[in-house]
Amino acid sequence: MATMNIKVIYHSSTGNTEKLARAIADTLSIQAELLGKDPISFSEPVDLLFIGDGLYFGKANKRTLSLIDRLDPKMIKNAAIFATYGGQAKIGTDIKELVQNKGIRVVDEPFTCKGQSWVFINRNHPNEIDLSKVRKYAKNAVAKVGR
């Protein structure tokens, strides 16, 4: 694809997922967008939408759930999921399934890593190794959209 329209949209309560979002966006020379209280509307088709969140009491944040609920498979051609968690990596596949249930292709397995929190500790995560992995993941996801 000549020029791909790529977006990185995320929620982050304590900043861990934001670190991944920024690493992905920096790698792709775009800006990550933090989900606010107003729904996001897409004015043109998106070739690849990165969606990221943390895990809070077993679920993604309601802003992320509502974003996914409103996604239109005609506008969103492909998605890639990234997430941080305290102990339960399943948040990645939970989000992936929600997106797939909207009829949107998810290009890869989700990227997940630990995120520090008072309860789960995970000191200093996401760390430099996590960030370098997520940069690779981002490039690989873009390459997969071309196929």
Ligand SMILES: Cc1cc2nc3c(=O)[nH]c(=O)nc-3n(C[C@H](O)[C@H](O)[C@H](O)COP(=O)(O)O)c2cc1C
């Ligand atoms: C209020 C709260 C609830 C959480 N609940 C869970 C949970 O149920 N399971 C889990 O594995 N991690 C849980 N965590 C840990 C977060 O998922 C983890 O710290 C994540 O990196 C937070 O992402 P964020 O910094 O982008 O908000 C919780 C953290 C907070 C602050």
